[in-house]
Amino acid sequence: MNTPKIAITAFSSISPLGNNSDEIWEKYLDKKHCFEKQFLDQQETSVASLDAESKRIIAEIRESDTKYKFLDDSVLFALAASRKAVENAGWKKDDVFGINIGSSRGATDLFEKHYAAYLETGKSQTLSSPTTTLGNISSWIAHDLQSSGPEISHSITCSTALHALLNGVAWLKSGMADKFLVGGSEAPLTDFTIAQMRALKIYSRIDQNADLWPNLAFDFDKSQNTMILGEGAAVCCLEAGEKENAIAYVTGVGYATEILEHNISISAEADCFQKSMKMALRDIDLKSIDAVVMHAPGTIKGDLTELRAIEKVFGLDVPLLTTNKWKIGHTFGASGMLSLELALLMMQYDTFIETPFSEKRNQKKSIKKILVNAVGFGGNAVSILIEKA
Template identity: 40%
Template sequence: MPDELIIIRGSGSTSALGAGASVYADAAPAFSNQLLGASALSVGALPASVEAELAALRKEHSAYRQLDRTVLLALLAARQATAQAGWKSNNQGNKLAVSIGSSRGATGRLEQFYEEFLEEGSVPPATSPLTTLGNVASWVAFDAGTTSGATLSHSSTCSSALQALGNAMAWLRAGMADRFLAGGTEAPLTAFTLAQMHALGIYSPFEAPDSPCRPGAGRPSTFVLGEGAAVFALEKISRKQLEEGNYTSASLSNTYILEAVGFGFEAIGSKTGLSPEGHHFQKAMRQALQQAPCAPSDIDAIVLHSPGTPAGDASERRAITAVFGEEMPALTSNKWLIGHTLGASAALSLHYALHILATQSWPAPGFATDLTPAPFRPVRRILINAAGFGGNAASAIVSAVQI
């Protein structure tokens, strides 16, 4: 194992299940119906408790009132991660850098400004700065109190969050930052974005609460759009520091090792599809295993990308079989609970993996699927998959700290 370790000192999340670390305890699908024209589509919308937090956050600072929902979700998750890490907020100086992924960025504000332009022929001066992708990470950095640390935003469709985490790992290993807030955020539940997903022909025909998102269940396609964010507080320490430092099991109860983030790419004719063999998945998983380094047999569970589309689910399964053989790890997913949150999905999958490592369990879906029950053996190391339009994929490996 490498001498230098990238550890997750704290984490935070918001999703349809709520906010914080305990949302997966006794979890059930958290979907509601949203009208798109005359049709009712299932969505993974935030619960009232998180909406109240967003409303309060908007009132904290005059500038926050105009921020997109995507940015505010990232702020809430980053605050949780900072608090859990024990970092003093607003006292970060140049030690803290920020790396945030989002597929769509400021979706709601961009659509709002465009509607105003069509009606009035003009837009407010703040339109451009409030709708650029860099607007996400820069506000997270401002809220966290960093003065000159890097602020990086990533958009690589649905693997955006793992792109952000991989970049943070590289910066930390290179000594270019001491701490990182890294993750993903997305607030895509607008009529226009829902219409785009529906036009692809992949949207679930099932309404809430009838388990509308069903990864690994085959046909029909059961893609469901959701919103949320997850952010992680990352630090670099040496194994010697871990073994000889003043650490106890209690002090490391919320600490995990981010062992690797691997990437895979393939150029294919369809920019919305993927190869049947999932070559980009295979490349990402193999790179992550090599980077860790660990053998396929060292992986106890995989948090699947698995959006509930038959072709996408089958491609990922074939890729896993190619890498792991017939003795595959246990397979699980959180999308049947919260939907597909696009650029935030990989970060929320990592947050789900931390819950599994902490509790050694995961909820069982109430529909026929190839997702597996939690294994009886200990789950010590988990691989997380993500993939997006354009032939890109990413895989992360996370494990619990052992002292």
Template identity: 40%
Template structure:
């Protein structure tokens, strides 16, 4: 457990995302962002403007043209995160480790543009590390190479390096201008992004890096992956325009697949320096993990033991009591068993009077390895704006709240009985 009296804090200094809601940071929406896939299922695919940004990024360098869509989404979100960090660095001074941010890393707001595909948003620092999670990695390219093998009996030499999970973080690091620090890729199904974030926090607290780009990415809207999700028997029966993903509504199952990425700039900072400056910051207070070994295809117990372990570990690391949590961004994928198990886990910890329950999956679908990162981005939006969109269907999520939201718990879970939870706050 981290000493709660320690001066060290982990600060979220920048963030970026790409999803069915596009590239903007606003989470409000007027109409269903879902669309119909050629496979006959509703999906949460990128809108036209975001799709154009991905296409432009792919064409910006010859080497990028061969990359999987999962990698490109991560790179695009990372560029947004760095641009966001540069803006915040231009506004405030925040100690990192034992020193100050280098003067040449402080970028004037007037020097920033919004074209994330033709400018390299580089942190240009030797101590920048990268940690990216993805459940399935280079799904599209893997399927393309396999189809080519079945048709022609051969594959190109680039097939192996382009489909290993490690190429996600390594390309993000290259695009960010990294010079020799770690580039780590993680896969633990749908909690992958929090595994990546937890690893980043551990490295920062250990002094093994001063700054991380950390998050998650997934581009699973391929025919084979959709067929896999349909085979499990959990896919939503609702059409794309009828808000097909409905967490917290019970039966039928309303799982819908989506694509996207979210990446954060996280740094080691000083609580005393923040307090002295009177600055408010987004703090990553705790990261916890839980595991169950049940021998089932999903690894899920009825009372969500892995959720309970992860939540308790995150609360302990943050040194906060359950009563200090104002809201929970649920994993809640819209499956009856999954939704119910998470709520039972919450009752075991919070009692019958649960905090405000929030979800963004009714807007994004389930983005697998990116889902935890996108949930974290949603939590930070709630902390900053004190607002959240209301679903157009009856559910137990995204209702009204009678008190300010100052501290949020974010949950994630995946096949194999693993769960992860993060505590974030707006504080000094």
């Protein structure tokens, strides 16, 4: 039996870069970061929050339905992105499609507020449980889009969104579905989340007003961890078979998990990434890969181990390498899909986006095949190979 090709027929996101592809591409070209200062965890902290227009869209959605007023931003972000993606793909209300949109942390802000109220009053608010379950995201998207297919939500830490894509591909190839909406959403800019990252000693301490970049993702010689959190959601529409409106095809998928030595450990040469990349690149001429969008969160070990894994897999023919976390920070469960967005845009405009502080590598050929990586706590790596339609 021939397995169908998997087409990406639409993509949409809402993030510090904006909420439409033209605007997002222009921001990638300007080589400026999206970080700002917010007062979190009792001090000024660099974060990447939604731009003003995107915040207006989220506020408008929240006020559009009484039920939406009680939802966490992670749900509303995904709702905004999903509406546009489905519209761009031309899917109709009577179309049957699956939904798998996950999140690393889920309703972080809402959970913290409900718990604070409980500590103050000794009572839990009525909607504290139903509005903070992780299944909220896909369930509310299904409600909003009036879809009738399967609804899946999950958390696989920072590789959540690309695991959603894996699930969508599996459903489509099995013949159990013809269409799947997949992605990730994260709203982690809260006091407790920032405090957790600081406790791990991975959050950036670089003053963004200085001459240095606050997030040095892709700087492999840095002497301190520089991860910064961002927020947003990104989704794509997958369809089985060749499609006239395909913008790219998923031509390889890979996944792997490491045996942990520590709660957040990853091996010196990122064995999980080596395995996931080799699986995604099976039977592919490595010289045909034009670029890799790295996970590269801005930590010393995270960036360097992934680089070593890439060098192990590609040898002397390492493709162009890039990441977007120097610009929009780490969006946890949404990050892999936002990396996929960068890959799709580089294909569309046939232009490589490099990090502004890295050694320049000239683009020598048209960009047609890109590998996208993501990994999370627990060594859950995913690699996705896409090819221009």
